[in-house]
Amino acid sequence: MSSKLDQLSSWLKERKITEVECLISDLTGIARGKISPTNKFLDEKGMRLPESVLLQTVTGDYVEDDIYYDLLDEADIDMFCRPDADAVFLVPWAIEPTAMVIHDTFDKQGNPIELSPRNILKNVLKLYADKGWKPIVAPEMEFYLTKRCSDPDFPLEAPMGRSGRPEVGRQSFSIDAANEFDPLFEDVYDWSEIQGLDLDTLIHEDGPAQMEINFRHGEALHLADQITVFKRTMREAALKHDVAATFMAKPITDQPGSAMHIHQSVVDIKTGQNLFSNADGSMSELFMQHIGGLQKYIPELLPLFAPNVNSFRRFLPDTSAPVNVEWGEENRTVGLRVPEATPQNRRVENRLAGADANPYLVLAASLLCGYMGMVEQLQPGAPVQGRGYERRNLRLPITIEHALERMEACKAAAEYLGEKFIRGYVAVKRAEHENYKRVISSWEREFLLLSV
Known part of the structure; x- marks a missing residue:
């Protein structure tokens, strides 16, 4: 030391x-x-x-x-x-x-x-290390750029780009739309290089001025630290350029939400071989069990993936976010996507976490779900072929109250994460929700004020 x-x-x-x-x-x-x-x-x-x-x-x-x-x-x-x-x-x-x-x-x-998020992630990584395993993750962070707004009752709007016009319509993967904010992202990349952040690609997502930054794959603790630093960096760069950056899960009505997609795999500590692939290149039994654990336990630990009342707005119908823990190969309509990859790069992409999740806790939760599947030898359901949004099997809790109740009752969560942590986390989220319920929304004023 x-x-x-x-x-x-x-x-x-x-x-x-x-x-x-x-x-x-x-x-x-x-x-x-x-x-x-x-x-x-x-x-x-x-x-x-x-x-x-x-x-x-x-x-x-x-x-x-x-x-x-x-x-x-x-x-x-x-x-x-x-x-x-x-x-x-x-x-x-x-x-x-x-x-x-x-x-x-x-x-x-x-x-x-015991209540420290960084310690929670370290504890989960030790579970893997004790088995001779090491998880490898690659997070993808979605976020919105918006006009700066001091009135929380005022809906967020897309900011002006270099053209002097706000973005309209869906500009998914548009290079020109991303280039509207070139000066801002030049600062982000310059600052990230100075900080040693392992950024990969910048993508324009579906929503107006919605972006995605991908991180290179690496060790979970190091990447959780990097996400923490990146979110501060992104907000500071936005302020310098007179806009705001938000990682809310659903900041704008009728626009796509922002996720934190987590690509995860497990390698043998000694050999570095990907344990998700057999010697002949096929999917291993451990890979299937990892997916089985994600399917069984994500609904039990959902408040770590969707920590705020706003998080659950991402899961509403027709919001382009997966609403279940089905899995499928090259299928973005399910919660657990298996991208096409070489055997050494085989992984599962957890698409359920919101961008608002605590990076230490969400990585700990996602890896823990997979770990429990591996040690309990759980088997996943059949992979989904085609569109998976409407599937009702393995559906998630749809409110934060229900999700907190399930997490509180999950014995495995208390066993691995600690009873003190579970009680503290649930108590914090319930206190936040009580605070939220005291605020009268614009919807209530608009539709109830003169009608009931």
Whole structure:
């Protein structure tokens, strides 16, 4: 550990870093932490934060007192946050030379904090490592660029591009439509290169000014860190160019939602061989079991894939998002797509997660579902041929209340993710939903105000 910290110290000094953003991820995916002068950061070799930040909702509120004090120390004690020397990134948009360092969280006895999303992902990866397996993932992040808007009651609109006109109609895979925002994406790619983010292709998606960035395949923890950094980077670049970037799952009425597609495979740690393929190149039994686990357990862990009430608007009929956990080869109408690939690159693409999901938790959940299928030797249903949107078999919960109930009742979730985590996560999401239900929507004012 000390050699890693020495390397980190040298890295900061070589780049004349004056400030360090010390951050962790809370359950919603919000980066929380402190900004520290470099000298203080190096002296203290970490930071302390109240445990309670891990039970904050997206609005900054907390869960109910009986759950809060049952899960946390009544004295609101600190947790100890240690920097991960392998999760250090420059902050290219900062005025002063600045770095962001992602931290891991521990209690005063040195035990990993059970509510920490990064620790949850580490625990799932250890399950694989104990079997001699290593998961490989490649996330795809969809998001919208919109006009900046300070009034949350006002619908979002497409921003002006270089042509001076907002985008209209569906421009899926249009090069010219993507080039409308060339100056913005030049900054994104420049900043991402400085940060060492493994970005691959930029795609224009279906919606107006809806884009997708693909990441190169790699190790899950490293890519979860990169998604966390990328989302901050994308928002900062958008603000620089006087637009906004949103990763909401369904930000615009009657337009496609934004997903986080996760390509995942499993290799043998010693040989590097893809365990999803047999020696003759055919699909392996472990591959089938992995898909079987995704089919059985995604509906039980759906709040980790669809964490907000807005997430479930992606699953409404005729929204171009899959609404089940059927699988099929080269089939984008099902939740689990198997792309055409060489045997060494065989993988399954989980198309159900929303772009609003916490990257640590959604990767942990997707990999855990597949892992449970492999150890329980589950068999998948028959692959879907043709259109799969209307299939009612293996349908997902359609509200966040129902999804939270199923997750709370899932014994396997508590066994692998920890009862404390499940209780804390469900409590945070219920508190957020209670807050949401107190807000009167524009639909209610439009259709009920003078009619009932």
